[in-house]
Every structure is written in C-alpha cells, then in structure tokens.
Amino acid sequence: MTSIAPCGYSSCVPNQAVKSIAHLVDRHPAVSPDRLIAQLTPPPTFSGASFDSYRPDPVQPTQAAAVTSCTGFCVQALTRRAGRRKLLGKREVLPGVGLYLDGGFGVGKTHLLASIYRQITDTADGGTGHKTAFATFMELTQLAGVFGFTECIELLGDYTVVCIDEFELDDPGNTTLVSRLLSELVARGVSIAATSNTLPDQLGEGRFAVQDFLREISALSSIFTPVRVDGPDYRHRDLPPAPEPPSAQQVAERAAATPGSTLDDFDALCEHLATMHPSRYLNLIEGVTGVFLTGAHPIDDQNVALRLVALTDRLYDAGIPVVASGAKLDGIFSAEMLAGGYRKKYLRATSRLLALSSGG
Incomplete structure (x- = not known):
C-alpha cells in the first residue's frame, strides 16, 4: 500500500x-566574509585542472590556440605584476591585461580558466605563490556588496590574476559595479581572465535597458582580448x-x-x-x-x-x-x-x- x-x-x-x-x-x-574569501578557488570539478590535462580536439584548432593564448596571458600577467624597474630600485606599477575566452557550452573554457589559476598560483614569488582569485560573476558582485566597493579593491588589488567564470551582465547595477571594479583593479596591475558564451561587445543583447548595457560594455570591452574556443558540447x-x-x-x-x-x-x-x-x-x-x-x-x-x-x-x-x-x-x-x-x-x-x- x-x-x-x-x-x-x-x-x-x-x-x-x-x-x-x-x-x-x-x-x-x-555566508560570512571570511567564507567568501575562502571560496575564491576553482570548484571541486576543476580543482585539479591544468594545461597539461586539457585535451584540445584535433578538429577544432581554436582549442589548441586557446591554450597558447592562456599560457601567454600567464606570462604577461606575471610580468605586469612585477612592474617596471625604475631608478633607486623602485618599480613602476604596470596595468594588468585581460583575456576573454568566448565559446559555446562544454568546450573546456572553465578548465582553461582553472588552469590559469593553477599556473599563476603555483609560480613562485619569493618562496610563495602569486595571489589568484577564482569566482563566478555572481560571487564577484556579492564580494563587492559584502565588503563595499573600496574595500573590495583593496582586498583584490595586490592579486596577480582574478579569474571570472561565466561573465554575465544581468542588470545595469551589476554592469556599472563590475565595470568600475575591473577598471580599478587593472590600473593596479591586476590581470583579468574571464569566460563567457558571448563576446564582450555582445553582452546584454536581447535584454532590458540595452542602452545602459552598451554604454558600460563599451568601457569593459577595451580591457579584454577575446579568444574564441570552438567545438561541440563535450x-x-x-x-x-x-x-x-x-x-x-x-x-x-x-x-x-x-x-x-x-x-x-x-x-x-x-x-x-x-x-x-x-x-x-x-x-x-x-x-x-x-x-x-x-x-x-x-x-x-x-x-x-x-x-x-x-x-x-x-x-x-x-x-x-x-x-x-x-x-x-x-x-x-x-x-x-x-x-x-x-x-x-x-x-x-x-x-x-x-x-x-x-x-x-
């Protein structure tokens, strides 16, 4: 029964x-502030991801090319973080660089992003690894909301790379917040790597407040070098x-x-x-x-x-x-x-x- x-x-x-x-x-x-900071790492599914474990599809040349672009980005990010040596041994802060992985679903974008995180984190910097953050777009906006805009910049300002997974702009408020945040971080020498299913200048298409999106996205787009990753959903x-x-x-x-x-x-x-x-x-x-x-x-x-x-x-x-x-x-x-x-x-x-x- x-x-x-x-x-x-x-x-x-x-x-x-x-x-x-x-x-x-x-x-x-x-969610406590300390917990938010502790969560700035790749998800368990990609905790062991690396460039060596990424398997480019031989019939999709953009995948192998994306690996090359990612490794090149890591070199640039480390160079930018080190700065330019000036007189009296001081170093000039160089603006960070941006990499934008664009492609469909299941082509390995998050794997590549997690590989960037691991590559930078594992690179020695005076006996320690470079500080790297990995967050979803939503987690990044929450971080700014909990700590405040200025405090969030101070928190992330000495990081080498900030990785943002599934970069999306769902409302004008988040668009403005993230645009300002990333611009300030890049000026401080932080490099930004992001994934999305839409190119930077196409974010917001077909949604409300399109003019607000286009205005903010225009400023954001200049930060990133788009890299296409093609292939079927694995x-x-x-x-x-x-x-x-x-x-x-x-x-x-x-x-x-x-x-x-x-x-x-x-x-x-x-x-x-x-x-x-x-x-x-x-x-x-x-x-x-x-x-x-x-x-x-x-x-x-x-x-x-x-x-x-x-x-x-x-x-x-x-x-x-x-x-x-x-x-x-x-x-x-x-x-x-x-x-x-x-x-x-x-x-x-x-x-x-x-x-x-x-x-x-």
Whole structure:
C-alpha cells in the first residue's frame, strides 16, 4: 500500500525512512566574509585542472590556440605584476591585461580558466605563490556588496590574476559595479581572465535597458582580448537523449537509499530559492551527495528560471547528481524562453542538467 510521505512525497518508502531524508528547503545558509574569501578557488570539478590535462580536439584548432593564448596571458600577467624597474630600485606599477575566452557550452573554457589559476598560483614569488582569485560573476558582485566597493579593491588589488567564470551582465547595477571594479583593479596591475558564451561587445543583447548595457560594455570591452574556443558540447558526446523520468515513488526510494542526499518538491524548492541571494546556493548544497526532486515541470516565470540556472551551475561545479520525476530535464525551459535574451543561459543549464542526470 502506498503511503503519503511528508512534504507531499508519494512513495512506498516507509514514512520514518522519508522523514530521515534531508531537504534543501530546510536549509538557510549564511555566508560570512571570511567564507567568501575562502571560496575564491576553482570548484571541486576543476580543482585539479591544468594545461597539461586539457585535451584540445584535433578538429577544432581554436582549442589548441586557446591554450597558447592562456599560457601567454600567464606570462604577461606575471610580468605586469612585477612592474617596471625604475631608478633607486623602485618599480613602476604596470596595468594588468585581460583575456576573454568566448565559446559555446562544454568546450573546456572553465578548465582553461582553472588552469590559469593553477599556473599563476603555483609560480613562485619569493618562496610563495602569486595571489589568484577564482569566482563566478555572481560571487564577484556579492564580494563587492559584502565588503563595499573600496574595500573590495583593496582586498583584490595586490592579486596577480582574478579569474571570472561565466561573465554575465544581468542588470545595469551589476554592469556599472563590475565595470568600475575591473577598471580599478587593472590600473593596479591586476590581470583579468574571464569566460563567457558571448563576446564582450555582445553582452546584454536581447535584454532590458540595452542602452545602459552598451554604454558600460563599451568601457569593459577595451580591457579584454577575446579568444574564441570552438567545438561541440563535450557533455553531449555519446550521451543519449534525456531519458524518461522516474516516478515520484522511485525518486523517493532512491533518495532514501542514498546517504547524504536531499529530497524536495520542485515547486517548493523554487520558492525556497527566492528567499536567498543566489550566491548562497553553493552553501545551500554543501555536503550534499545527490539532489532528488519530484514534480519537475516547465517554468514560465523568468525569475524562477534564472534562479534555477544559478542552482544548476553550482550543482554542476560541485558534481552533484540530479534525479527528478515529472517533466524531462531538457523541457524545463520553455521554447519562448529559449528564444529570448537569456537563451544561452538556459541552454547551458539544460546541458548541465542532462550531464548531472546521466550521473544520477
């Protein structure tokens, strides 16, 4: 006989077993300033990434060329940080340089960015490594919000390189903030490496406040040298189409059998995500071994969709499998959304959800 489990889960799993399963909706993470600084490293998925472990596709020459550009950027960044020797042994601060890796999904941009981080960090500087930061665009804006603009510049001003993954401009406020922040850091000798799915002068296309975007992006674009990285999404190589979703009962059973997993209703989780800044999503899933969802369905609210994109990015970075009942995971974002200004975000999230579900 089917029992009705807590939180609306219908399952053959005994109620007591379901009660013991953790739920993301019960978590309310807080992020301290010290924790924010400690998190300025590549995600676990790319913690061991290096240029040697990057495997360029032989039929995509831009991938091998991108490796050359990245290693050249590292040399330039180190030279700029050292400065130019002047009279009396003093050194003149040289402005930093910028590298912008542009390409589709799953071509290894984040791997290359993490390789830059490792290359710079491992380079000796008087017996210690050069200071390097790795953050998502969202984490960078939160860092500035928590510490304040001036304090954030002081915090990062003596770094050799700041790596920014998935550089995106979602509102004029963040656009202005990041434009000013990066300009100040570059003037202090900090070099910037970034990844994105859109070239700098194309960010903001198809979104609101286009004139605000274009004005700020014009200043940002001069910082970066764009480097194209072509190729098919490696996450889809040899992967079958999205499988038929399991039933809610099967999802609950698998969650109960997976230590460290969480089980949530899809709508309840989406509502919970709205109660916190997306930068806290990393802490929301900390220590989780698998995310199990029931009742997944297409989303028609763009705010909900963008929050789900942010959660998906954090799950992918952490390599946490996702299993969901309801709609197939390649149908979560509607055709209307995929045709809009956030198309590339939704396609990236779909690609990552399919990769995570294949692992689950």
